[in-house]
Amino acid sequence: MTTGRRFTLRVAGQGIEVLFRFCATFLDGVRERANRLIEQSMEEGDRISRAPRPQDWGGGGGDW
DSSP, X not given: OOHHXXXXXXXXXXXXXXXXXXXXXXXXXXXXXXXXXXXXXXXHHHHHHHSOOGGGSOSSSSOO
């Protein structure tokens, strides 16, 4: 293998390592964002499920 080819492979290998690190960082950010959205959705669902229902408001169950 010539010196130029070894240098190119070594640089390409470092480039792939950097690319993998970048992708891992990106995907970690995506995962954190997805987890936040899931948590917010669950909190909203809990909030809605605790809200009083119309039949619990009183007033005779719709007798106007």
